[in-house]
Structure formats: structure tokens, C-alpha cells
Amino acid sequence: MLSSISKVAVIGLGYIGLPTAAILASHGVQVVGVDVNPRNVDAVNRGEVPFVEPDLGGFVAGAVSNGKLSASLLTPQAEVYIVAVPTPFLSDKTMDGKYIRAAAEGIAPKLVGGELVILESTSPPGTTKMLGEYLIELRPDLSLNPDDGKAVVHVAHCPERVLPGRIMVEMVTNDRIIGGLTAEAASRARDLYAAFCQGELLTTDAATAEMAKLVENSFRDVNIAFANELSVISDKLGIDVWELIRLANHHPRVNILQPGPGVGGHCIAVDPWFIVSAAPEEANLIRQARNTNDSKPAWVVEQAVQLAGDLSDAKIAVLGLAFKANIDDLRESPAVLITQELSRKLDSATLLVVEPHVKQLPKSLMQLENVFLTPLESALAQADVIVVLVDHEVFKAVDKSAHAKVPVVDTRGIWKS
Ligand code: SAJ
Numbered sequence: 231m232l233s234s235i236s237k238v239a240v241i242g243l244g245y246i247g248l249p250t251a252a253i254l255a256s257h258g259v260q261v262v263g264v265d266v267n268p269r270n271v272d273a274v275n276r277g278e279v280p281f282v283e284p285d286l287g288g289f290v291a292g293a294v295s296n297g298k299l300s301a302s303l304l305t306p307q308a309e310v311y312i313v314a315v316p317t318p319f320l321s322d323k324t325m326d327g328k329y330i331r332a333a334a335e336g337i338a339p340k341l342v343g344g345e346l347v348i349l350e351s352t353s354p355p356g357t358t359k360m361l362g363e364y365l366i367e368l369r370p371d372l373s374l375n376p377d378d379g380k381a382v383v384h385v386a387h388c389p390e391r392v393l394p395g396r397i398m399v400e401m402v403t404n405d406r407i408i409g410g411l412t413a414e415a416a417s418r419a420r421d422l423y424a425a426f427c428q429g430e431l432l433t434t435d436a437a438t439a440e441m442a443k444l445v446e447n448s449f450r451d452v453n454i455a456f457a458n459e460l461s462v463i464s465d466k467l468g469i470d471v472w473e474l475i476r477l478a479n480h481h482p483r484v485n486i487l488q489p490g491p492g493v494g495g496h497c498i499a500v501d502p503w504f505i506v507s508a509a510p511e512e513a514n515l516i517r518q519a520r521n522t523n524d525s526k527p528a529w530v531v532e533q534a535v536q537l538a539g540d541l542s543d544a545k546i547a548v549l550g551l552a553f554k555a556n557i558d559d560l561r562e563s564p565a566v567l568i569t570q571e572l573s574r575k576l577d578s579a580t581l582l583v584v585e586p587h588v589k590q591l592p593k594s595l596m597q598l599e600n601v602f603l604t605p606l607e608s609a610l611a612q613a614d615v616i617v618v619l620v621d622h623e624v625f626k627a628v629d630k631s632a633h634a635k636v637p638v639v640d641t642r643g644i645w646k647s
Contacts, residue, residue: 240262246390252299253402262308266303305333305340311346315332330361359411384418408433457471458526492568502520544579544614545614546616550584551619576600584625586622610632617639617641618639621642626644
């Protein structure tokens with residue numbers, strides 16, 4: 231299939247679009263990546279990656295140097311368009327479709343009929359249909375329906391499911407769900423992914439594919455909420471939640487996830503809201519899970535305030551800002567929120583923030599007078615209170631017995647002597 235495709239355009243050169251473009255180009259396809267940000271376009275054209283993701287750099291540099299991958303601000307004519315743009319939510323938790331509409335406005339004038347348009351962005355049910363209908367509104371000479379005599383545009387949804395930090399591996403090994411607006415669209419998209427994907431390629435309709443992606447992330451959110459609720463209950467009852475979960479998980483049909491300071495990242499904390507907005511009366515458990523996870527940072531702040539409250543001028547070592555272990559990604563991180571709130575509530579305290587994966591504090595913390603990015607050893611040596619927010623390997627490796635007298639709020643269950 232790939233040998234017969236002369237050009238693929240990937241719209242959006244972010245965490246998903248750029249790896250997809252690079253993998254396709256490494257399989258010999260001519261790929262043009264399209265992005266609204268000139269800095270991303272320039273970086274890719276130099277063979278560079280504008281963000282951190284293991285192994286991606288080699289793929290991009292190789293594909294650019296052998297002429298298979300280039301980047302542009304403008305959408306080119308192509309046989310296949312892959313849309314991988316952000317789908318954030320609005321203040322009412324419904325999807326903001328402006329980036330998808332902008333992608334369609336770039337693609338529509340280039341269509342001649344017979345193209346395949348694939349939406350990869352995580353989207354509420356009905357979005358792929360909306361994208362198809364918008365393309366036809368812009369190009370009424372074309373049709374989504376192979377039976378009405380006009381030239382056809384094939385539209386499908388193939389949600390990305392890769393884990394940040396393992397994208398180049400999971401993009402090849404994960405199974406993919408491919409939903410078409412028509413069976414032919416699904417089958418064409420399956421042929422494209424078959425070129426580089428070693429996982430199973432499962433075809434369905436577009437709305438089911440959209441919902442499957444949302445359900446996967448909601449499954450995780452609901453189960454993390456259960457663990458977070460257990461941590462609050464256990465604290466009240468004087469039980470060690472980590473031991474509790476470890477013991478309960480010995481049951482052959484129980485597998486409780488880990489509590490934490492809340493749920494971060496740009497996927498699990500967002501996607502369940504798309505289900506809630508699609509079925510507000512019915513999605514009660516899913517909504518409650520979101521609220522439970524979103525309320526965890528405030529609970530952690532209260533725990534830390536109780537420990538530090540009596541100490542005027544307390545020095546608090548805050549361990550970790552990333553949204554999960556061993557990455558540098560601070561977006562939507564509960565650790566950042568907790569640090570901000572602690573700085574506000576304990577304004578006479580000093581927050582010694584340790585985040586070995588970043589060189590400077592994020593803007594939201596940089597302006598706070600009592601927050602300092604501090605090396606691990608130094609923060610621990612000065613700490614009156616330790617607040618563990620991320621389970622980075624470097625924190626796990628600390629000799630806890632050396633700090634046994636310092637009170638700790640341990641949101642990740644790693645601080646035991
Ligand atoms: N977390 C816990 N307890 C746990 C597991 C995770 O508190 O037991 C927290 C993490 O600390 C983090 C958040 O949840 O703050 C999310 O981390 P994660 O590793 O569960 O997931 P993400 O957001 O990095 O990636 C998820 C993945 N989805 C699933 O595992 C179902 C990934 O496969 C998706 O491609 C990605 O979302 C996405 O782009 O949607």
C-alpha cells in the first residue's frame with residue numbers, strides 16, 4: 231500500500247504528529263509535516279525535534295537528511311492527510327474543535343477526490359463525522375458517500391494510544407482501533423497503518439473508535455480515583471494505604487492502581503470530560519472520578535499545612551514537579567498546583583523544590599518569592615518537612631533513614647526507611 235502512496239501530509243507536529251510523520255517517512259513515504267508554529271517547522275526542517283521524546287531525534291534527523299520528511303506552514307496536496315492537532319476542552323468541558331476546523335480549512339482546497347483523511351486527535355463521539363461534513367461543506371463538489379456519483383473523500387478515525395516516553399516503541403507495537411465513516415475508509419486507513427504497525431489493526435465505525443479511546447483513559451481515571459479515595463479513607467482510619475493495596479492485590483481478581491497527588495498530563499484528566507459532556511445524565515461515575523482526582527491536590531496541601539503550620543519560617547522540601555515519574559513534562563501536573571497552593575498558604579515558609587528533570591522553574595512558580603529550585607541533597611539537608619509529589623528514581627534511591635526524623639507527606643508511597 232505505502233509504495234503506491236506518493237505523499238502523506240501530517241497536520242500538527244506535536245507529540246503524536248511528528249513521531250507519526252517520522253515513522254512513515256522512515257518507511258519510504260514522502261511526508262510533509264504541517265504546523266502553525268514557524269519554530270516547529272524550522273526545527274523539523276533542520277532535522278531537530280522541538281520537544282523531548284526518546285529515540286524520536288534519530289528518526290527525524292534520518293528522514294530529513296534522506297529527503298523523505300520536510301515541514302511546512304502550508305498544507306500541501308497529498309493522497310493521505312493525518313490530522314493530529316490538539317483537542318482541548320472549553321470552560322464548559324466540551325471540546326474546542328477550532329484546531330480541527332483549521333486543519334479542515336487547510337485540507338479542503340487541496341482535495342481532488344479519492345483522498346483519505348484520518349483524524350488521530352482524541353475526540354468526543356461524532357467529531358470524525360463533523361470533520362467529514364465540514365470538508366464537504368467547504369467542497370460541495372465532493373462527497374463522503376461512495377454511492378452518490380460525486381468524487382469521494384474517505385474519512386476515518388484512528389486514535390493515538392501511545393504513552394509519552396515510549397512513543398517510538400508503542401507506535402509500532404500497540405494495537406490500533408480504526409473507525410471509518412464508511413467501511414472503505416476504515417479499510418484504506420488499515421492498509422496505511424499496516425505499513426509500520428506490528429500490533430493488531432481493529433476496524434469499526436468512527437464513533438465507536440472515538441469512544442474506545444475515551445473509555446481507555448476513563449477506565450484508568452476511575453481506577454486511580456478509587457485508589458485516591460482509598461488513600462484518604464486509610465489516612466482517616468490510620469491504615470497504611472500502600473500496604474493495604476499491596477495486600478488486596480494478592481487476590482487473583484483485584485488489581486488496584488496507585489494513589490498519588492492527583493492526575494496530571496493532557497489526556498487522562500481531559501478525556502473523561504468528553505464522555506460526561508456527551509452523556510451528562512448518565513456518566514455519573516466518570517464525572518465523580520474526575521472530581522475525586524481533581525480534589526486530591528487540595529487534600530495534599532492540607533496535609534502539608536498541618537505538618538508545617540506550627541513552624542514559623544519552615545523549610546519544606548518539595549520533591550518533584552513532573553506529572554509522573556522520570557519525565558520532564560510539567561503540563562497539568564498536580565505537583566505544580568500543590569506547590570503554588572503551598573506557597574500561598576504558607577507564605578512565611580520557604581519551598582525548596584527539587585525537580586532534576588528541569589533547568590528552571592515553570593513560569594507559574596518562577597514569580598513566587600518563597601519558591602526555589604534546589605538540588606536534592608541541599609533541599610533534604612535543610613528540610614523541616616518533606617513533601618513527596620513524584621516517584622522519580624532519584625527520589626526512590628535516597629537513603630530515607632538519614633531523614634527519619636523529618637515529618638513527611640508521601641503521596642507516592644516511596645518514602646520509607
Ligand atoms: N497515575 C496515578 N496512579 C496510577 C497511575 C497513574 O496517580 O496508578 C497518575 C500519574 O501520576 C499521572 C496520571 O495518572 O499524573 C496519568 O499518567 P499515566 O501514565 O496513567 O498516563 P499518560 O497520561 O501518560 O498516558 C495515557 C495512556 N493511557 C492509558 O494508559 C489508558 C496512554 O496510553 C495514552 O496514549 C495517553 O494517555 C493519551 O495520549 O491519551
